[in-house]
Amino acid sequence: MPKNQKASDIFREFLRQGKNRITPERFEILDAALEFDGHFSTDELFISMKNNKSRVSRATVYNTLELLTQCNLLSQRNFGDNMNRYESNYRRKFHDHLICLDCGRIVEFTNDKVNNIQQEICDALGYESSSYSFNIFVKCKNKKECPYHSGK
Amino acid sequence: MPKNQKASDIFREFLRQGKNRITPERFEILDAALEFDGHFSTDELFISMKNNKSRVSRATVYNTLELLTQCNLLSQRNFGDNMNRYESNYRRKFHDHLICLDCGRIVEFTNDKVNNIQQEICDALGYESSSYSFNIFVKCKNKKECPYHSGK
DNA sequence: ATTGCTGCAAAACGTTTGCACCTAT
DNA sequence: ATAGGTGCAAACGTTTTGCAGCAAT
Numbered sequence: 292m293p294k295n296q297k298a299s300d301i302f303r304e305f306l307r308q309g310k311n312r313i314t315p316e317r318f319e320i321l322d323a324a325l326e327f328d329g330h331f332s333t334d335e336l337f338i339s340m341k342n343n344k345s346r347v348s349r350a351t352v353y354n355t356l357e358l359l360t361q362c363n364l365l366s367q368r369n370f371g372d373n374m375n376r377y378e379s380n381y382r383r384k385f386h387d388h389l390i391c392l393d394c395g396r397i398v399e400f401t402n403d404k405v406n407n408i409q410q411e412i413c414d415a416l417g418y419e420s421s422s423y424s425f426n427i428f429v430k431c432k433n434k435k436e437c438p439y440h441s442g443k
Numbered sequence: 444m445p446k447n448q449k450a451s452d453i454f455r456e457f458l459r460q461g462k463n464r465i466t467p468e469r470f471e472i473l474d475a476a477l478e479f480d481g482h483f484s485t486d487e488l489f490i491s492m493k494n495n496k497s498r499v500s501r502a503t504v505y506n507t508l509e510l511l512t513q514c515n516l517l518s519q520r521n522f523g524d525n526m527n528r529y530e531s532n533y534r535r536k537f538h539d540h541l542i543c544l545d546c547g548r549i550v551e552f553t554n555d556k557v558n559n560i561q562q563e564i565c566d567a568l569g570y571e572s573s574s575y576s577f578n579i580f581v582k583c584k585n586k587k588e589c590p591y592h593s594g595k
Numbered sequence: 596a597t598t599g600c601t602g603c604a605a606a607a608c609g610t611t612t613g614c615a616c617c618t619a620t
Numbered sequence: 621a622t623a624g625g626t627g628c629a630a631a632c633g634t635t636t637t638g639c640a641g642c643a644a645t
Contacts, residue, residue, distance in 0.1 A: 346602085349602085349603090371576070412579060418579075421580045426575060427561050430570070463625090464623090468625080526608090598643100601641085602639105606636080606638090607634105
């Protein structure tokens with residue numbers, strides 16, 4: 292993703308190339324998604340937009356988040372709770388996730404080896420890599436120290 | 444998991460220790476799960492049992508697969524389609540998965556480095572590892588050669 | 596003018612829950 | 621005897637779909 296391009300320009304270009312229409316709702320959703328702090332579910336984004344007096348529909352949010360994932364402005368994440376979550380890729384370094392099963396906290400980490408291994412395996416098996424997901428599920432070693440633990 | 448113990452004995456022991464009751468339904472579900480070839484969803488197992496004239500209920504299947512995962516006879520898997528799948532761990536080597544987004548094929552692979560990295564990261568961040576999931580999503584390089592591609 | 600997109604509501608889907616009855620302890 | 625498990629159906633939460641009207645091309 293070109294670092295110097297505005298997100299809205301990247302999205303507009305992607306929509307044009309796929310013969311998708313350029314609509315104000317789609318850009319409204321892009322803005323809300325980039326502004327959202329951290330990982331969010333489709334419904335969380337929808338509700339936060341509703342709270343800000345937006346008139347978009349749930350269906351349009353679902354549709355647009357899919358498009359934003361396709362053009363790599365967002366990443367889709369699955370943390371094992373059978374729910375799609377998204378996070379912004381725009382001007383962010385790629386990372387993986389550690390999920391605490393006790394308190395729900397999600398810690399992001401970067402590890403270059405994972406990406407290399409993933410590529411090696413694809414090459415060895417003769418496939419073209421599209422994406423990967425590496426999640427580590429943990430338990431708080433010391434529950435008293437975990438700031439999230441009481442909050443759940 | 445002790446390699447020389449029968450699966451039903453492992454399960455019985457686990458149930459006893461957790462003060463869970465030993466019921467015929469639970470062992471019927473264990474048998475069906477170990478017999479199932481490959482990855483299966485809860486409903487797939489339920490329906491296959493129904494086809495074999497079983498009288499278990501969907502709720503009991505959900506409940507029992509959870510117990511079988513807790514005692515490590517099964518692993519729960521998420522392949523990004525918002526659906527829990529399971530597979531037998533009994534007398535099998537641990538492995539990860541490559542999922543083809545074009546044709547749905549799932550390829551299992553083993554790579555020792557992944558497990559080491561996962562442990563390193565937990566140690567570095569101060570958490571106790573519980574499990575991890577490493578999925579690689581790919582596209583068929585040559586769709587004509589892919590035996591699964593036409594089937595979807 | 597055409598065709599894709601939108602909002603809305605209903606449906607679909609996997610999963611969880613409530614409850615009366617049953618059964619392992 | 622009693623506490624936990626079962627089967628069934630209803631409820632739940634997330635996602636998809638159908639459709640009439642709207643708006644980008």
